[in-house]
Amino acid sequence: MTKYQTLLYYCYSTITDAEQFAADHLEFCKSLGLTGRIIVADEGLNGTVSGTAEACKAYMDAVHADERFAKTDFKIDDVDQPSFVKMHVRYKSEIVHSGLRDPNVINPQIQTGKHLEPKDFMEMKDRDDVVILDVRSNYEHSLGRFKNAVTLDIENFRDFPSKINELAKYKDKKILTYCTGGIKCEKASALLLHEGFKDVYQLHGGIIKYGKEAGGKDFEGKCYVFDNRLAVEVNHVNPVTISTCYNCGKQTDKMINCANPECNEHFTQCDECGWQMDGCCSDACKEHPRKRVYDGTGYYVKVPQPVNVSKKSKVQLAE
Template sequence: MQRYQCIMKKFQTLLYYCYSPIANAEQFAADHLAFCKSLNLVGRIIVADEGLNGTVSGSRESCETYMASIKADERFAKTDFKIDDVEEPSFIKMHCRYKSEIVHSGLRDPKIIDPNRQTGKHLEPAEFQKMIDQDDVVILDVRSNYEHNLGRFKNAVTLDIENFRDFPEKINELAQYKNKKVLTYCTGGIKCEKASALLLHHGFNDVYQLHGGIIKYGKEAGGEDFEGKCYVFDNRIAVDVNTVNPKVISTCYNCGKVTPKMINCANPECNEHITQCDECGHELQGCCSTACISNPRRRPYDGTGYYVKVPQPVNKVS
């Protein structure tokens, strides 16, 4: 059985980020894409002047070569990889794109946000686990609605935000926690680097962040007291975290039935992230509502709710 499992899980998926200045980042992105393709990796990497943010997937050998190459570059030597063994690659294609930020906050003033200069105190999973039940602690989820609706830490404070760029607008709502120990967390840690820096800028004195995020916490602390599943940005959509006291907290967007499943609406013009049970999924053909079923561009629903982006045809000018 062990040999069979090893054969089945011959691929890996790597989640990582690194805040480190990159000169000529646009050219780096192009060169890095070629390098990833040479290793037959698939995934999604964002390159910005401030660093790297990526999820890549491929054979164990390719992933080991990739990690060694990243760490050999002194700019990225501190990169912490979260590694999942998977039965098949978690993406279809390889994308590596240059953007203004590796996680979009809308705040690019280094006097306010500079993770290399100031962030919350990093807590390893075991340290985070010891602190979460203390009376003077507030656990703050800095992720979007669809993420924390699927899963979150017990008693966590969540924010009504559609994207991380909405986080700065919520600072005033959090002012009541200025005299508490604020423990921030996200999927892999990247959002907390900027969220904790912004909280410190606004006068929060005791700010922490879960190093490696939910994914690392699941691997090193068993995921205790994380309720539900963790949303991930690849074709797995959601992964299990808690092996100690697991609990499903998400409910079907349509009927209210408890379900751990999340999909993207089959109507590409909607593409809403929703939790949906299998029964409603098949009845609505993977759509979030009956209105979306009638869309002529509705994608065929195969039960997963994950859709590979298909390039739109380019109209040639004669």
């Protein structure tokens, strides 16, 4: 029996007094013994949490029992140990930072691209009238991406709107967007429609669901994830490695964060260079006085958010 699980999910649904909800939700997650990272905004939830199979089931039951989040689609991974060390729940202006904050222009609750289940995405992706569009950041698609996908030179998803003009040549094509779990595609596809693209789709559940339900066929490399695993296998049909070591150029699919916290660059680094560079991307970072201790993983625990112990969680376990 699986001892631990990691849940990846999001839900666009209006939350009244979302800042208070975030404080209460943090307390609730800790009461279940979960670890993870959740973003709460007026527009909804975006999270990855990890814990025992029993705690994860209790959490999913509680979320689904709230009518605002009843349709939340959880992607579930069995893991050997929890994928986080701490539990963070933070209130922010968006559940994925895009800079597109006007709900009268971009609102995933009203309009997005057509959702494609993994098997339908797999069937459509190689057609001549289709363009596969990766809406993730550089460090994500450099580690892994769909074969023949169009990628954009963006450091963060908030850069995506500025790249729309580069996609104008594909306006007569069917645009199939994809990302890790689906959340970025909700706004990316909505923006494409707003900008005059007529035939826009998105991979429902993202790369993670595609790997589970379609075997990950033609996804080349690994998928970057935002927990201490950093990268996960997706393709169980025709896997290849496409990324190379930032320092020596040798083929590797190991993703790390630079040990210098003031750099914290995401990059691929082979084990040999990892130990030689002490988990850093450059000699300058290696000599930085605040350099963190490298343990071979390249993952570093963030400072925990304090709990407001005076508040009682508004999210209760389903009866």
